[in-house]
Amino acid sequence: MIEKVLKKVDVPFPLYQIDIINSDDEMLKAISDELGLSLSVDEMRRIKEYFIAKGRNPYDIELQALGQAWSEHCCYKSSKYYLKQFIFNIESEYVISAIKEDAGVVEFDEDHAYVVAFESHNHPSAIEPYGGAATGIGGILRDVVCMGAKPVALIDPLFFGKPDFPHSVLPKGTKHPLYLLSGVVAGIRDYGNRVGIPTVSGMIFFDNSYLTNCLVNVGCIGIAKKSNIVPSRAGGEDDIFILAGGLTGRDGIHGVTFASAELKETSEEESRGAVQLGNPIIKEPLIHACLEVIEKKLITGMKDLGGGGLSCAVGEMALAAGFGARVFLDRVPLKEPDMAPWEIWVSESQERMMITAKPEMVDEVLYVFEKWDVPATVVGEVKAEKTLEVYYKDFKVYDMDIEFVTSGPEYCRSYLPKKVEVKGEERINPPKDYLRVFKDMLQHPNVASREWVIRQYDHQVRASTILRPLQGRINRETHGDSAIIKPTESWRGLAITADVNPWMTKIDPFWGTASSFDEMIRNLIAVNSKPHSFVDCLNFGNPEKPERMGEFVESVKAMGWMARGINLPCVSGNVSFYNETPHSAVAPTPTLLGIGIIEDIRNAITSYFKRVGSSIVLVGETEAEFGGSVYSAVTGQKSYLVPRTSPERLKTYSDAMLESFKEFKVLACHDISGGGLAIAIAEMCFGKGLGAEIDLRGIAGDAHVKLFSESNTRWIVELPEEDAQGFIAFLMERGCRAFEIGCVSKDSISFNDSNIAFEMGVSEAEELWRNGLSRYVV
């Protein structure tokens, strides 16, 4: 219907002028829809007013640029209001840059900073799992490299529908969870391994709310000399824009607008072009070349071309510096020669970086890129006036004020807080057969060994991985709590963990998020690191629906409450809305990536039992809290009581634990999470094939609560027998509770309480746990 407002401009290339000045609301809507802008009528009206004031109609490239800049993905229009209110500005003197740039920058030691970024690549991965996940890795690496940092670790939390979901009832247009899992893991593997950055942490979670919207979150941590940190902005007037990296093609057009709408049955056919193609063998030298021009101080600014392509990168780099820019689009090296100017401008082709440099440095910059066989081209210049002009074959195709383009709307969307069903005192029954429940838990896909995935990632390249995700006997390891990387020559290390519990957030977004935060801190403490910062990747449904917005607001509120309470700064993050189809919306999934500092990596604590006869101590308080638990899943009992926590309690325990590690020879430490105490003990046994004799009679309460509840702020600690009582007294003096619950033994895991007792051979239990996930995959 918009043909009548489209006018081909008389130039020797495809360019249209669109008559929006004379368009009514209906036509404005049609323009947005048919050009794929994903803008609302209100937003279109604002554009119309702008062009009325300018006295002319926009070209297609100008409308496309606004569609990119004002997308949810680029300007966070639905989330910013709440993020500002709850999460931003947690004061910390060691944060160098939070939120403002492509990645967070935090002091590591006197000379170094670590750089961290975390993003979702959900929609592309649902359509094309291999390419979507691979380019997710590519994008997050660029976010870290463009700050001047060398990437040292990758982190990949993944969420899929249940692995045994029957093919016959898959919703139309949906790919099977196992197909998605294999594709996504292969994509991460082939990209991450090829660029030579270790994948050291992550998670895999199965729940049918992810059936039509799998989630692929990717995080990256880098290390930089503080003096090498590069801003994502131009240095000054007359600086030259240099585009480096891969060629620009039609892949990835409308990636951000596609990511800012719900997926539907036909998304595959319509949006395949929005999924970019990755090439790690351009990326690997691109990283080297970028780091070389930074090390040699040849450049003034650098920004990766991610969502929105050139359109977003040029504008943001110029505006952040307080300038404007002039760009010559016909200089951009293309994959396909017949691309229209607007396509070049918004393409999200991978492996590209925008650099600004002083004119006298340009030749030297180009030499470095040529040496690495990476194409690099001068495409524009910085100018004083704050407007952005784009030329194509000497014709000005774009002329707008940068402040207008980048002043995306911000909404305070209405929301409905979720009503959590609590029916008085909740009664969760003990199981008929404890051993059966224990076995079902061990082989549950959300509990079982992740070895099948972890081994496909090179987690040791760069030779700086100190604690790997798998720990214990060679070839028969167990899970660790956090990975540790030693990024510099000093003994100081970075502990890394990724956590969220979607079963809990689904029932109760507030307490579920608080629990996820608690788990993140527990994992950092368990390896003997001090929690230092965190980033979030917030995956939710359609924010235009008040109940979805309610989930988001509750979740962000909880995160802010916990983070502020223990004074942990949030240094970067990403919001991914519209993870929703007519079939379902994803469980609220605020994935958290936690970073801790360990002063001396030689004091790192691993998760598995070391020697027969040593004492096993439970630290923390156990309540009947089964909401979102593995126990409620395997016994089929509905529970709404998601575990509670508080920042005060978490801080008291965390500080006491870290202090105790200095005083006592702790042999192993593991946090208690999915499956409760019973599963934590079992995982600690598997690392070295040792057993455990657990006696819970010294603790009040029901056996099934003590064994399977997932109460927060708890750990299992192994200590030499003679130290156990001293350790417990040490914790009690600091206001914590701790109980000696047994000892490490040889061949079997046994649990005893006043009314119940059950036992299982370690190797038999281990086999269930090892095959729980791998039985579904080849």
Place this chain on the structure above:
Amino acid sequence: MEPRIAVLRIEGTNCEDETVKALKAAGAFAEAVHLKQFYSDMIKESEKRKITDYTGIVIPGGFSAGDYVRAGAIFSARMKSVLKRDLEEFINNDFPILGICNGFQVLVELGALPGFEDKLSEKPEIVLAINNSNRFECRMSYLRHENRGKCMFTKGLDNRVVVYPVAHAEGKVVFPKGMEGIYIDRLVENDQIVFRYVDENGDYAGYPWNPNGSIYNIAGICNAKGNVLGLMPHPERVMHEWSYLDCEWSPEGHGDGWIIFKNMVDYIEKL
């Protein structure tokens, strides 16, 4: 002679930094050198290099040129086209060459290994084929040192078992069909077998101890002269005692990988 060691890189090699570090820790002068620095006209004078600038070469791990063809095939083809003579001379003049993981694949494709003769073989005689598991795998592996003294990189290891990590998709040693016995006999006779995969008790065993399905559990071999070593596992990743903090293995003093680089440096110093 002075140990001046080049760690060769092209696009996709990705273990050069830690390899340079390992060599420096063992006392060498070492630098990562892009293959282009040996031949390309566009390289600035200050960055140009010749093979004769060095007394040792390491080809590091990674995915050179993406390994989209056969692993190591493109890197070795490029080396052959510009450096074939130089490399043959380098080897014949007793200078050492070490190939780790992708570097082993490159040495095989190059015809430098098994290296029965004193020139590069025309065609590869070994293939490092895709793992039996059909996928990339990263794990620690136990290796028994079985060289009787020919390999200069492993002097002093005797019959010890060491632990190095493996991380590869294509590491299965395969000989020409029907000739397997002949090749193995010849390698054993020449004392060219260096490392073989074993289990935690030091016995030869199948998967996962032999992580890729290599014939005769071969993890690393040297040439007939003993100055070229190729191995799939990564010694540069286990240079320190604390490289094993998270697993059940206690090295003696340094990490198990250290001795390879130390021997390389000592050997060059005596040349």
